[in-house]
Amino acid sequence: MRRxxxxxxxxxxxxxxxxxxxxxxxxxxxxxxxxxxxxxTAVSPNGQRVAAACSDAKIRLWDIASASLQNTLDLxxxxxxxxxxxPDGALLAAGGSDGTLRVWDSSGALRYDLKLAAEIDxxxxxxxxxxxxxxxxxxxxxxxxxxxxxxxxxxxATFSGSAxxxxxxxxxxxxxxxxxxxxxxxxxxxxxxxxxxxGLLLEPLALIFSPDGSRIIAGGADGVxxxxxxNTGKIVKSLPKxxxxxxxxxxxxxxxxxxxxxxxxxxxxxPGRLLIWDAITGSLRSTVSxxxxxxxxxxxxxxxxxxxxxSSEKELKIWSxx
Amino acid sequence: MSTPFSRRExxxxxxxxxxxxxxxxxxxxxxxxxxxxxxQCKPTPPNDLGPFYKxxxxxxxxxxxxxxxxxxxxxxxxxxxxxxxxxxxxVLEVWQTNHVGHYDVEGYRYRAKLIxxxxxxxxxxxxxxxxxxxxxxxxxxxxxxxxxxxxxxTQLYFATDPVFEGDPDxxxxxxxxxxxxxxxxxxxxxxxxxxxxxxVQFELCLERA
Numbered sequence: 356m357r358r359x360x361x362x363x364x365x366x367x368x369x370x371x372x373x374x375x376x377x378x379x380x381x382x383x384x385x386x387x388x389x390x391x392x393x394x395x396t397a398v399s400p401n402g403q404r405v406a407a408a409c410s411d412a413k414i415r416l417w418d419i420a421s422a423s424l425q426n427t428l429d430l431x432x433x434x435x436x437x438x439x440x441x442p443d444g445a446l447l448a449a450g451g452s453d454g455t456l457r458v459w460d461s462s463g464a465l466r467y468d469l470k471l472a473a474e475i476d477x478x479x480x481x482x483x484x485x486x487x488x489x490x491x492x493x494x495x496x497x498x499x500x501x502x503x504x505x506x507x508x509x510x511x512a513t514f515s516g517s518a519x520x521x522x523x524x525x526x527x528x529x530x531x532x533x534x535x536x537x538x539x540x541x542x543x544x545x546x547x548x549x550x551x552x553x554g555l556l557l558e559p560l561a562l563i564f565s566p567d568g569s570r571i572i573a574g575g576a577d578g579v580x581x582x583x584x585x586n587t588g589k590i591v592k593s594l595p596k597x598x599x600x601x602x603x604x605x606x607x608x609x610x611x612x613x614x615x616x617x618x619x620x621x622x623x624x625x626p627g628r629l630l631i632w633d634a635i636t637g638s639l640r641s642t643v644s645x646x647x648x649x650x651x652x653x654x655x656x657x658x659x660x661x662x663x664x665x666s667s668e669k670e671l672k673i674w675s676x677x
Numbered sequence: 678m679s680t681p682f683s684r685r686e687x688x689x690x691x692x693x694x695x696x697x698x699x700x701x702x703x704x705x706x707x708x709x710x711x712x713x714x715x716x717q718c719k720p721t722p723p724n725d726l727g728p729f730y731k732x733x734x735x736x737x738x739x740x741x742x743x744x745x746x747x748x749x750x751x752x753x754x755x756x757x758x759x760x761x762x763x764x765x766x767x768v769l770e771v772w773q774t775n776h777v778g779h780y781d782v783e784g785y786r787y788r789a790k791l792i793x794x795x796x797x798x799x800x801x802x803x804x805x806x807x808x809x810x811x812x813x814x815x816x817x818x819x820x821x822x823x824x825x826x827x828x829x830x831t832q833l834y835f836a837t838d839p840v841f842e843g844d845p846d847x848x849x850x851x852x853x854x855x856x857x858x859x860x861x862x863x864x865x866x867x868x869x870x871x872x873x874x875x876x877v878q879f880e881l882c883l884e885r886a
Contacts, residue, residue, distance in 0.1 A: 493723065493830070514820065514828035515726040534726050557782065558728045576728035577782065600728060620728070621779060621809055 379631075379643050379662065379674035385417055386670045395437065396665040398654035399444035405663060406447055407671060408435045414449065416463075419656065419663070419673075426463045436475055441484040442524075448487060450475030456489050458501065467501060479520040479529075481543065488529065490517035496531055498546055508546035512537065518560045518575075523568030528585055530571050532559035538573055540588055550588025555581065561604040561615075565634070572613055572634070574601025580615055580632065594637050599628070603652055607659035611635060614662060618649035629653070629664060631676060643674060717761035718882040722857035724832040727818060729780040734770055734788040740803035742786075747776025747804030749872075752817070752833070754879040755797040758826055763797030764883065767823035771801060773816070778809030793823075805835065805875055813852035814838050819881065826883040833879045834861040 385405070387393065393407040404425070406416045414428040414435070434452040441448070446466065448458045452474045458467040473491040480487055486507065490496045495511035512533035519532040522543055529543040538552040538559055552573075559575035564585070571583040580594040580601055599617035606613055613632045619625035627649025631640040643650075645666045653664035662674045741749060756767040772788040774780050781787060787806075791799045806815045815838050821829040834845075834855060841848040845861045855861065868874045 492725075514822070515830050534730070536730065536732050556732045558726070558730055560728060620782070 379641055379676040381672055382661065382675045383422060383673040384670040385422060385672075387415075392667050392669060393665040393671065394435075394651060396652040396663070396671065397438045397440050397447070398656065398663055399440040400442050401444045402656045403444055404440070405671065406438050406440065407665060408438050408449070414438060414447070416447070417671075428459060428463060437478050439478050439480060441480045442482050443484055446480070446484060448478055448480065450478045450489055454491060456487070456499075458487070467504065469499070469504065471497065473516075477517055477520045477531075479522055481522050482524050482526045488520045488522070490520055490531070492516050496520060498529075510539070510541065510546060510548075512539070518558065519562040519573075521563050521571075523564040523585065524566060525568045527568060528564065530562055530564070530585075532562035532573055532575065534558050538562065538571065538583065540571065540583075540585060552583055552588055552590065554590055561601055563604050563606055565606055566608060566610045572604055572606060574604055574615060576600045576620070578617070580604065580613065582634070592637055594632055595639070597630070599649075602649055605654045606634065607655045608657075609659055612640060612659070614653065614655065616650035616653065616664075624648055627666065629662075631662075641676060716759040718757045718759050720759055720884045721829055721831055721881045722860060723830055724854070724856065724860060726820070726830045729772060729782065730770075730818065730820065731772065731782070731785065731788060734772065734785055734790045736790045736792070738789065738791060738799075738801045740771075740773075740787050740789050740801055745776075745804055747807070749874045750803045750805045751800065751867075751874055751876045752803065752879060753798065753800035753876075754881060756793045756799065756821060756823065757797060757880065757882045758823075759882060759884055763795075764793055764823040764826070765795045765797055767793040767797065767799075767821055767826075767883070769793065769799055769881075770820040772818045773803065773806040774809060776804045776807045778807030778812075812854075814840050814855065819879075821881055821883060823883055825886055827886050829881060829883050831881070832860060833877065835864050835875075835877065836861050837864040837875075 392410045396405055396407045398405050404416055405419055406414055408414050412430045412432050416426040418425050435449040436452055437450045439448050445461050446458050450456055454471040454474055456469040460466050471491040473494050475489050476492050477490040486500055488498050493516045495509040496517050498508040500507055513535040515534040517531040517533045522529050529541040531539050536555050536558055540550040542549050557576035559573045562573045569585055571585055574580040578597040581590055582592040584591050597617055600620045601615050602618050603616035611634055613634045616629050618627050624647055627645045629643040629650045633640055648667040650664045650666045655662055660677045662676050665671050756764040769791040793799045815835050817833045819831050836845045840851050849855050849858050849861050862877050862879050865876045866873050867876050
Protein backbone atom coordinates (compact mmCIF):
# COMPACT_ATOMS: atom_id res chain seq x y z
CA MET A 356 0.00 0.00 0.00
CA ARG A 357 2.79 2.35 0.92
CA ARG A 358 4.63 1.53 -2.27
CA UNK A 359 1.51 2.17 -4.31
CA UNK A 360 1.21 5.57 -2.68
CA UNK A 361 4.83 6.38 -3.46
CA UNK A 362 4.33 5.43 -7.07
CA UNK A 363 1.48 7.89 -7.32
CA UNK A 364 3.66 10.63 -5.88
CA UNK A 365 6.40 9.78 -8.35
CA UNK A 366 4.04 10.09 -11.29
CA UNK A 367 2.83 13.49 -10.09
CA UNK A 368 6.35 14.73 -9.49
CA UNK A 369 7.52 13.72 -12.95
CA UNK A 370 4.55 15.45 -14.52
CA UNK A 371 5.29 18.63 -12.59
CA UNK A 372 8.99 18.66 -13.38
CA UNK A 373 8.25 18.32 -17.08
CA UNK A 374 6.04 21.41 -16.91
CA UNK A 375 8.70 23.64 -15.36
CA UNK A 376 10.49 25.31 -18.25
CA UNK A 377 13.93 25.76 -16.72
CA UNK A 378 14.05 22.47 -14.86
CA UNK A 379 16.05 19.51 -16.06
CA UNK A 380 13.86 17.19 -18.12
CA UNK A 381 13.73 13.46 -17.65
CA UNK A 382 15.17 11.75 -20.69
CA UNK A 383 15.55 8.10 -19.80
CA UNK A 384 15.01 5.66 -16.95
CA UNK A 385 16.64 2.37 -16.01
CA UNK A 386 13.99 0.34 -14.21
CA UNK A 387 14.99 -1.98 -11.39
CA UNK A 388 13.49 -5.39 -10.66
CA UNK A 389 10.35 -5.32 -8.56
CA UNK A 390 11.05 -4.71 -4.89
CA UNK A 391 14.62 -3.60 -5.49
CA UNK A 392 16.04 -0.13 -4.98
CA UNK A 393 19.51 1.36 -5.27
CA UNK A 394 21.64 2.18 -2.28
CA UNK A 395 24.05 4.14 -4.45
CA THR A 396 25.64 4.01 -7.87
CA ALA A 397 28.83 4.74 -9.78
CA VAL A 398 29.21 5.95 -13.34
CA SER A 399 32.33 4.96 -15.25
CA PRO A 400 34.45 8.02 -16.03
CA ASN A 401 34.04 7.43 -19.78
CA GLY A 402 30.28 7.57 -19.28
CA GLN A 403 29.73 4.14 -20.80
CA ARG A 404 28.56 2.14 -17.82
CA VAL A 405 26.68 2.62 -14.61
CA ALA A 406 26.86 0.27 -11.65
CA ALA A 407 24.21 0.22 -8.95
CA ALA A 408 24.55 -1.33 -5.52
CA CYS A 409 21.05 -2.62 -4.94
CA SER A 410 18.98 -3.45 -1.88
CA ASP A 411 19.04 -7.16 -2.75
CA ALA A 412 22.84 -7.26 -2.22
CA LYS A 413 23.55 -7.36 -5.93
CA ILE A 414 25.53 -4.93 -8.04
CA ARG A 415 23.91 -4.39 -11.42
CA LEU A 416 25.84 -2.97 -14.37
CA TRP A 417 24.20 -1.32 -17.36
CA ASP A 418 25.55 -0.09 -20.65
CA ILE A 419 24.25 3.46 -20.63
CA ALA A 420 23.92 4.07 -24.38
CA SER A 421 21.85 0.94 -25.00
CA ALA A 422 20.22 0.96 -21.55
CA SER A 423 20.93 -2.77 -21.39
CA LEU A 424 21.72 -4.67 -18.22
CA GLN A 425 25.14 -6.19 -18.81
CA ASN A 426 26.05 -7.96 -15.64
CA THR A 427 24.88 -8.73 -12.13
CA LEU A 428 27.36 -9.37 -9.34
CA ASP A 429 25.92 -11.29 -6.41
CA LEU A 430 27.45 -10.20 -3.09
CA UNK A 431 25.63 -13.02 -1.32
CA UNK A 432 24.00 -10.91 1.34
CA UNK A 433 26.91 -8.63 2.03
CA UNK A 434 26.22 -4.93 2.05
CA UNK A 435 28.66 -2.70 0.19
CA UNK A 436 29.15 0.89 1.37
CA UNK A 437 30.63 2.29 -1.80
CA UNK A 438 31.45 1.35 -5.38
CA UNK A 439 33.76 3.12 -7.81
CA UNK A 440 35.01 2.55 -11.37
CA UNK A 441 38.66 2.81 -12.31
CA PRO A 442 39.37 5.85 -14.50
CA ASP A 443 39.45 3.75 -17.68
CA GLY A 444 36.16 2.12 -16.70
CA ALA A 445 37.66 -1.38 -16.86
CA LEU A 446 37.59 -2.15 -13.15
CA LEU A 447 34.84 -1.82 -10.57
CA ALA A 448 35.75 -1.72 -6.87
CA ALA A 449 33.41 -2.20 -3.93
CA GLY A 450 34.11 -1.43 -0.28
CA GLY A 451 32.08 -3.63 2.01
CA SER A 452 30.41 -3.41 5.39
CA ASP A 453 32.53 -6.35 6.50
CA GLY A 454 35.80 -4.68 5.45
CA THR A 455 36.16 -6.47 2.13
CA LEU A 456 37.65 -4.53 -0.75
CA ARG A 457 36.81 -6.28 -4.01
CA VAL A 458 37.74 -5.38 -7.56
CA TRP A 459 36.09 -6.91 -10.63
CA ASP A 460 37.13 -6.58 -14.26
CA SER A 461 34.72 -5.67 -17.03
CA SER A 462 33.79 -9.33 -17.58
CA GLY A 463 32.66 -9.56 -13.96
CA ALA A 464 35.63 -11.70 -12.92
CA LEU A 465 36.86 -11.00 -9.38
CA ARG A 466 40.41 -9.70 -9.65
CA TYR A 467 41.16 -8.68 -6.06
CA ASP A 468 39.59 -9.63 -2.78
CA LEU A 469 41.19 -7.95 0.22
CA LYS A 470 40.06 -7.72 3.81
CA LEU A 471 40.60 -4.53 5.79
CA ALA A 472 40.23 -4.16 9.56
CA ALA A 473 36.90 -2.35 9.56
CA GLU A 474 34.00 -1.61 7.29
CA ILE A 475 34.96 0.57 4.38
CA ASP A 476 33.46 4.04 4.18
CA UNK A 477 35.16 5.39 1.04
CA UNK A 478 37.36 4.33 -1.86
CA UNK A 479 39.12 6.09 -4.74
CA UNK A 480 41.18 4.88 -7.70
CA UNK A 481 44.37 6.65 -8.71
CA UNK A 482 44.12 8.13 -12.24
CA UNK A 483 46.35 5.40 -13.71
CA UNK A 484 44.24 2.72 -12.04
CA UNK A 485 47.22 1.07 -10.36
CA UNK A 486 46.48 2.23 -6.83
CA UNK A 487 43.37 2.29 -4.70
CA UNK A 488 42.68 4.29 -1.56
CA UNK A 489 40.27 2.91 1.02
CA UNK A 490 38.97 4.35 4.29
CA UNK A 491 38.22 1.69 6.92
CA UNK A 492 35.87 3.11 9.55
CA UNK A 493 37.72 4.83 12.38
CA UNK A 494 41.11 3.83 11.00
CA UNK A 495 43.76 5.48 8.80
CA UNK A 496 43.16 5.63 5.05
CA UNK A 497 45.10 2.88 3.26
CA UNK A 498 46.73 3.47 -0.11
CA UNK A 499 47.35 0.16 -1.86
CA UNK A 500 49.10 -0.85 -5.02
CA UNK A 501 46.61 -3.17 -6.66
CA UNK A 502 48.94 -5.35 -8.73
CA UNK A 503 51.29 -6.28 -5.91
CA UNK A 504 48.65 -5.84 -3.19
CA UNK A 505 51.16 -3.75 -1.31
CA UNK A 506 50.31 -1.14 1.32
CA UNK A 507 51.97 2.07 0.12
CA UNK A 508 50.80 4.52 2.77
CA UNK A 509 48.60 4.86 5.83
CA UNK A 510 47.06 8.28 6.40
CA UNK A 511 45.55 8.84 9.86
CA ALA A 512 42.90 11.37 10.85
CA THR A 513 42.61 12.50 14.48
CA PHE A 514 39.64 10.26 15.12
CA SER A 515 36.85 8.36 13.41
CA GLY A 516 38.25 8.01 9.88
CA SER A 517 37.29 9.52 6.53
CA ALA A 518 34.01 9.97 4.70
CA UNK A 519 35.26 10.70 1.19
CA UNK A 520 38.48 10.31 -0.80
CA UNK A 521 39.66 11.61 -4.17
CA UNK A 522 42.68 11.75 -6.44
CA UNK A 523 43.13 14.68 -8.80
CA UNK A 524 42.93 13.61 -12.45
CA UNK A 525 46.53 14.59 -13.13
CA UNK A 526 47.67 12.23 -10.38
CA UNK A 527 49.34 15.05 -8.49
CA UNK A 528 47.10 15.23 -5.44
CA UNK A 529 45.10 13.07 -3.07
CA UNK A 530 42.58 14.46 -0.58
CA UNK A 531 40.44 13.12 2.24
CA UNK A 532 37.31 14.51 3.88
CA UNK A 533 37.74 13.41 7.46
CA UNK A 534 35.14 12.96 10.14
CA UNK A 535 37.23 15.03 12.57
CA UNK A 536 35.94 17.84 10.28
CA UNK A 537 39.29 18.43 8.54
CA UNK A 538 40.13 18.13 4.87
CA UNK A 539 43.65 16.88 4.28
CA UNK A 540 45.53 17.29 1.00
CA UNK A 541 48.44 14.95 0.25
CA UNK A 542 51.08 14.85 -2.45
CA UNK A 543 49.92 11.76 -4.36
CA UNK A 544 53.48 10.85 -5.33
CA UNK A 545 54.67 10.09 -1.80
CA UNK A 546 51.54 10.77 0.31
CA UNK A 547 53.20 13.43 2.42
CA UNK A 548 50.71 15.83 3.96
CA UNK A 549 50.55 18.99 1.87
CA UNK A 550 47.83 20.99 3.63
CA UNK A 551 45.13 20.71 6.28
CA UNK A 552 41.90 22.66 5.97
CA UNK A 553 40.70 23.18 9.52
CA GLY A 554 38.16 25.91 8.85
CA LEU A 555 35.12 23.64 8.75
CA LEU A 556 33.30 23.13 12.04
CA LEU A 557 31.06 20.30 10.90
CA GLU A 558 31.84 17.06 9.12
CA PRO A 559 32.56 17.15 5.38
CA LEU A 560 30.77 14.22 3.72
CA ALA A 561 31.64 14.67 0.05
CA LEU A 562 34.84 15.74 -1.65
CA ILE A 563 35.94 15.92 -5.29
CA PHE A 564 38.61 17.66 -7.33
CA SER A 565 37.75 20.04 -10.14
CA PRO A 566 38.59 18.40 -13.49
CA ASP A 567 41.82 20.42 -13.77
CA GLY A 568 42.82 19.57 -10.20
CA SER A 569 43.23 23.20 -9.22
CA ARG A 570 40.38 23.11 -6.74
CA ILE A 571 38.87 20.80 -4.18
CA ILE A 572 35.10 20.97 -3.87
CA ALA A 573 33.80 19.78 -0.52
CA GLY A 574 30.44 19.76 1.22
CA GLY A 575 28.87 18.25 4.28
CA ALA A 576 26.86 18.64 7.43
CA ASP A 577 26.97 22.44 7.38
CA GLY A 578 25.01 22.54 4.12
CA VAL A 579 27.76 24.57 2.46
CA UNK A 580 29.82 23.71 -0.61
CA UNK A 581 33.35 24.97 -0.13
CA UNK A 582 35.84 25.54 -2.95
CA UNK A 583 39.46 25.13 -1.88
CA UNK A 584 42.57 26.01 -3.84
CA UNK A 585 44.55 22.77 -4.00
CA ASN A 586 48.00 24.35 -4.08
CA THR A 587 47.54 26.54 -1.05
CA GLY A 588 44.77 24.78 0.85
CA LYS A 589 42.95 28.11 1.08
CA ILE A 590 39.17 28.37 0.96
CA VAL A 591 38.42 30.53 -2.08
CA LYS A 592 34.63 30.40 -2.21
CA SER A 593 31.64 29.11 -0.29
CA LEU A 594 28.36 28.52 -2.11
CA PRO A 595 25.10 29.63 -0.48
CA LYS A 596 24.27 27.60 2.61
CA UNK A 597 21.31 25.22 2.42
CA UNK A 598 19.25 23.80 5.27
CA UNK A 599 20.09 20.24 4.24
CA UNK A 600 23.42 18.42 4.36
CA UNK A 601 25.53 17.98 1.23
CA UNK A 602 25.90 14.29 0.49
CA UNK A 603 27.13 13.85 -3.09
CA UNK A 604 29.16 16.21 -5.28
CA UNK A 605 30.03 15.90 -8.97
CA UNK A 606 31.79 18.33 -11.28
CA UNK A 607 30.79 18.76 -14.93
CA UNK A 608 33.49 17.76 -17.43
CA UNK A 609 34.22 21.40 -18.25
CA UNK A 610 34.45 22.24 -14.56
CA UNK A 611 31.88 24.99 -14.91
CA UNK A 612 29.10 23.42 -12.90
CA UNK A 613 28.76 21.31 -9.80
CA UNK A 614 25.88 18.97 -9.05
CA UNK A 615 25.17 18.46 -5.37
CA UNK A 616 22.71 16.15 -3.63
CA UNK A 617 21.24 17.37 -0.33
CA UNK A 618 19.54 15.34 2.39
CA UNK A 619 17.23 16.65 5.08
CA UNK A 620 19.24 16.02 8.27
CA UNK A 621 16.18 15.70 10.51
CA UNK A 622 14.18 13.45 8.25
CA UNK A 623 15.91 11.14 5.85
CA UNK A 624 12.65 10.18 4.19
CA UNK A 625 11.85 13.76 3.24
CA PRO A 626 12.23 14.58 -0.46
CA GLY A 627 15.81 15.42 -1.35
CA ARG A 628 17.09 17.91 -3.86
CA LEU A 629 19.86 17.95 -6.37
CA LEU A 630 21.11 21.46 -7.02
CA ILE A 631 23.25 22.36 -10.01
CA TRP A 632 25.54 25.27 -9.20
CA ASP A 633 27.61 27.47 -11.47
CA ALA A 634 31.09 26.66 -10.16
CA ILE A 635 32.48 29.99 -11.33
CA THR A 636 29.87 32.47 -10.12
CA GLY A 637 28.38 30.38 -7.33
CA SER A 638 24.86 30.98 -8.63
CA LEU A 639 22.18 28.29 -8.73
CA ARG A 640 21.46 26.96 -12.21
CA SER A 641 18.71 24.42 -11.65
CA THR A 642 17.10 21.99 -9.25
CA VAL A 643 15.85 18.41 -9.44
CA SER A 644 13.81 16.87 -6.62
CA UNK A 645 13.01 13.38 -5.46
CA UNK A 646 9.76 12.16 -4.04
CA UNK A 647 11.26 10.45 -1.02
CA UNK A 648 14.76 10.56 0.40
CA UNK A 649 17.68 12.23 -1.29
CA UNK A 650 19.63 11.41 -4.42
CA UNK A 651 22.17 8.88 -3.20
CA UNK A 652 24.50 9.27 -6.20
CA UNK A 653 24.81 10.29 -9.80
CA UNK A 654 27.16 11.86 -12.30
CA UNK A 655 27.42 13.95 -15.43
CA UNK A 656 27.49 12.05 -18.70
CA UNK A 657 29.34 12.85 -21.92
CA UNK A 658 29.72 16.59 -22.41
CA UNK A 659 27.86 17.42 -19.25
CA UNK A 660 24.46 17.95 -20.84
CA UNK A 661 23.12 14.80 -19.25
CA UNK A 662 23.01 13.87 -15.60
CA UNK A 663 22.39 10.38 -14.26
CA UNK A 664 20.84 10.18 -10.80
CA UNK A 665 19.98 7.40 -8.39
CA SER A 666 17.78 7.53 -5.33
CA SER A 667 15.65 5.21 -3.28
CA GLU A 668 13.07 5.42 -6.06
CA LYS A 669 12.64 2.38 -8.25
CA GLU A 670 14.71 3.45 -11.20
CA LEU A 671 17.83 5.28 -12.25
CA LYS A 672 17.15 8.44 -14.20
CA ILE A 673 18.98 10.39 -16.85
CA TRP A 674 18.15 14.08 -17.03
CA SER A 675 18.79 16.53 -19.81
CA UNK A 676 20.12 19.59 -18.03
CA UNK A 677 20.58 22.14 -20.79
CA MET B 678 26.36 4.65 14.67
CA SER B 679 24.61 7.83 15.33
CA THR B 680 21.79 9.96 14.36
CA PRO B 681 21.71 10.25 10.71
CA PHE B 682 24.76 10.21 9.46
CA SER B 683 28.10 9.45 8.56
CA ARG B 684 28.03 9.01 4.80
CA ARG B 685 27.56 5.30 5.46
CA GLU B 686 24.64 5.96 7.78
CA UNK B 687 22.96 8.07 5.16
CA UNK B 688 23.38 5.21 2.74
CA UNK B 689 21.89 2.76 5.18
CA UNK B 690 18.95 5.02 5.87
CA UNK B 691 18.51 5.75 2.23
CA UNK B 692 18.52 2.08 1.43
CA UNK B 693 16.01 1.38 4.15
CA UNK B 694 13.67 3.83 2.48
CA UNK B 695 13.73 1.84 -0.71
CA UNK B 696 12.87 -1.63 0.45
CA UNK B 697 14.36 -4.71 1.95
CA UNK B 698 17.51 -5.66 3.67
CA UNK B 699 19.82 -4.02 6.03
CA UNK B 700 22.35 -6.36 7.44
CA UNK B 701 23.45 -5.19 10.84
CA UNK B 702 27.03 -4.10 11.08
CA UNK B 703 29.83 -6.05 12.59
CA UNK B 704 30.86 -5.80 16.20
CA UNK B 705 33.61 -3.38 17.13
CA UNK B 706 37.13 -4.66 17.06
CA UNK B 707 37.78 -2.98 20.39
CA UNK B 708 35.81 -5.75 22.03
CA UNK B 709 38.60 -8.16 21.28
CA UNK B 710 40.93 -6.31 23.57
CA UNK B 711 38.61 -6.90 26.47
CA UNK B 712 39.65 -10.52 26.31
CA UNK B 713 43.24 -9.65 27.00
CA UNK B 714 44.52 -10.55 30.40
CA UNK B 715 45.51 -7.98 33.01
CA UNK B 716 42.73 -5.68 31.99
CA GLN B 717 40.46 -4.49 34.74
CA CYS B 718 38.13 -2.50 32.60
CA LYS B 719 36.56 -3.50 29.32
CA PRO B 720 36.93 -0.85 26.63
CA THR B 721 33.70 1.01 25.99
CA PRO B 722 32.34 -0.05 22.59
CA PRO B 723 32.66 2.63 19.94
CA ASN B 724 29.62 3.97 18.12
CA ASP B 725 29.76 6.23 15.10
CA LEU B 726 30.46 9.93 15.27
CA GLY B 727 27.57 11.10 13.14
CA PRO B 728 27.49 14.22 11.05
CA PHE B 729 26.44 16.58 13.79
CA TYR B 730 29.74 16.70 15.61
CA LYS B 731 30.85 20.32 15.74
CA UNK B 732 34.31 21.44 16.67
CA UNK B 733 35.08 24.07 19.29
CA UNK B 734 32.19 23.38 21.67
CA UNK B 735 32.21 25.62 24.76
CA UNK B 736 33.60 24.27 28.03
CA UNK B 737 30.59 24.01 30.29
CA UNK B 738 28.79 21.44 32.42
CA UNK B 739 25.42 23.16 31.97
CA UNK B 740 23.87 22.20 28.67
CA UNK B 741 20.43 22.98 30.03
CA UNK B 742 19.58 26.67 30.26
CA UNK B 743 17.00 27.94 32.78
CA UNK B 744 13.52 27.44 31.41
CA UNK B 745 14.52 24.91 28.77
CA UNK B 746 11.61 22.55 28.07
CA UNK B 747 12.05 18.81 28.42
CA UNK B 748 12.88 16.36 31.19
CA UNK B 749 15.95 17.59 33.11
CA UNK B 750 18.84 15.14 32.93
CA UNK B 751 22.00 14.77 35.00
CA UNK B 752 24.74 12.59 33.55
CA UNK B 753 27.84 11.59 35.47
CA UNK B 754 30.59 9.03 35.28
CA UNK B 755 34.30 8.42 35.25
CA UNK B 756 36.90 8.05 32.55
CA UNK B 757 39.17 5.06 33.07
CA UNK B 758 41.58 3.07 30.98
CA UNK B 759 41.72 -0.69 30.60
CA UNK B 760 44.04 -0.94 33.61
CA UNK B 761 41.38 0.74 35.71
CA UNK B 762 43.45 3.93 36.02
CA UNK B 763 41.43 7.12 36.41
CA UNK B 764 42.15 9.46 33.54
CA UNK B 765 42.32 12.83 35.21
CA UNK B 766 42.28 15.59 32.60
CA UNK B 767 40.62 13.46 29.93
CA VAL B 768 38.68 15.69 27.56
CA LEU B 769 35.06 14.84 26.72
CA GLU B 770 32.94 16.41 24.06
CA VAL B 771 29.23 15.64 24.28
CA TRP B 772 26.45 16.65 21.92
CA GLN B 773 22.78 15.79 21.61
CA THR B 774 19.46 17.01 20.28
CA ASN B 775 17.11 19.18 22.29
CA HIS B 776 14.00 17.61 23.82
CA VAL B 777 12.23 17.43 20.47
CA GLY B 778 15.05 15.84 18.55
CA HIS B 779 16.68 18.79 16.85
CA TYR B 780 20.43 19.41 16.72
CA ASP B 781 21.75 22.93 16.91
CA VAL B 782 24.02 23.11 13.89
CA GLU B 783 24.25 26.90 13.76
CA GLY B 784 25.32 27.34 17.36
CA TYR B 785 26.34 25.23 20.34
CA ARG B 786 23.12 24.50 22.25
CA TYR B 787 23.39 21.06 23.87
CA ARG B 788 27.03 20.81 22.95
CA ALA B 789 29.83 20.96 25.51
CA LYS B 790 33.43 20.21 26.26
CA LEU B 791 34.18 18.77 29.72
CA ILE B 792 37.39 17.99 31.53
CA UNK B 793 37.54 14.96 33.84
CA UNK B 794 38.59 15.93 37.39
CA UNK B 795 41.39 14.48 39.51
CA UNK B 796 39.42 11.27 40.07
CA UNK B 797 38.58 10.92 36.39
CA UNK B 798 35.01 12.03 37.06
CA UNK B 799 32.77 14.15 34.88
CA UNK B 800 29.19 15.35 35.06
CA UNK B 801 26.84 17.58 33.15
CA UNK B 802 23.25 18.81 33.27
CA UNK B 803 21.05 18.61 30.22
CA UNK B 804 17.60 17.49 29.11
CA UNK B 805 16.63 14.04 27.91
CA UNK B 806 17.18 14.24 24.15
CA UNK B 807 14.18 13.81 21.88
CA UNK B 808 13.48 11.28 19.21
CA UNK B 809 13.81 12.58 15.77
CA UNK B 810 11.90 11.30 12.81
CA UNK B 811 14.39 8.94 11.25
CA UNK B 812 16.38 7.87 14.24
CA UNK B 813 15.02 5.13 16.42
CA UNK B 814 16.48 5.87 19.86
CA UNK B 815 17.32 8.84 22.06
CA UNK B 816 21.06 9.23 22.48
CA UNK B 817 23.95 11.46 23.50
CA UNK B 818 27.18 11.50 21.50
CA UNK B 819 30.58 11.28 23.20
CA UNK B 820 34.10 11.93 21.99
CA UNK B 821 36.68 11.22 24.70
CA UNK B 822 40.39 11.86 24.35
CA UNK B 823 43.28 11.44 26.77
CA UNK B 824 47.04 11.51 26.13
CA UNK B 825 48.43 8.04 25.50
CA UNK B 826 45.01 6.60 24.70
CA UNK B 827 42.97 5.93 21.59
CA UNK B 828 40.21 8.50 21.05
CA UNK B 829 36.81 7.01 21.89
CA UNK B 830 33.77 7.96 19.84
CA THR B 831 30.58 6.47 21.21
CA GLN B 832 26.99 7.12 22.22
CA LEU B 833 24.91 6.84 25.38
CA TYR B 834 21.40 5.40 25.17
CA PHE B 835 18.64 5.32 27.76
CA ALA B 836 17.12 2.11 29.13
CA THR B 837 13.84 4.00 29.59
CA ASP B 838 13.59 4.74 25.89
CA PRO B 839 10.04 3.71 24.91
CA VAL B 840 11.51 1.86 21.94
CA PHE B 841 12.88 -0.79 24.34
CA GLU B 842 9.44 -1.36 25.92
CA GLY B 843 11.04 -1.81 29.32
CA ASP B 844 13.32 -4.62 28.16
CA PRO B 845 16.56 -3.23 26.69
CA ASP B 846 18.27 -6.63 27.05
CA UNK B 847 15.85 -8.03 24.55
CA UNK B 848 15.04 -4.98 22.48
CA UNK B 849 18.20 -2.89 22.23
CA UNK B 850 18.81 -3.99 18.65
CA UNK B 851 15.52 -2.46 17.54
CA UNK B 852 17.75 0.48 16.74
CA UNK B 853 20.04 -0.98 14.06
CA UNK B 854 22.67 1.53 15.04
CA UNK B 855 23.05 0.12 18.56
CA UNK B 856 25.60 -2.67 18.39
CA UNK B 857 26.17 -3.09 22.09
CA UNK B 858 23.79 -3.50 25.01
CA UNK B 859 26.22 -1.87 27.39
CA UNK B 860 25.75 1.53 25.75
CA UNK B 861 22.14 1.45 26.98
CA UNK B 862 22.28 2.83 30.52
CA UNK B 863 19.79 2.64 33.39
CA UNK B 864 17.91 5.81 34.25
CA UNK B 865 16.85 6.72 37.77
CA UNK B 866 14.41 9.46 38.67
CA UNK B 867 15.22 11.81 41.55
CA UNK B 868 13.73 14.94 43.10
CA UNK B 869 10.22 15.72 44.25
CA UNK B 870 7.31 15.00 41.92
CA UNK B 871 7.14 18.61 40.73
CA UNK B 872 10.80 18.74 39.88
CA UNK B 873 11.91 15.34 38.65
CA UNK B 874 15.38 14.86 37.28
CA UNK B 875 16.50 11.84 35.28
CA UNK B 876 19.92 10.59 36.32
CA VAL B 877 22.28 8.43 34.31
CA GLN B 878 25.74 7.13 35.04
CA PHE B 879 28.04 6.38 32.14
CA GLU B 880 31.55 5.19 32.87
CA LEU B 881 33.85 5.17 29.87
CA CYS B 882 36.93 3.03 29.45
CA LEU B 883 39.63 3.97 26.96
CA GLU B 884 42.16 1.71 25.30
CA ARG B 885 45.80 2.59 25.59
CA ALA B 886 47.33 3.84 22.35
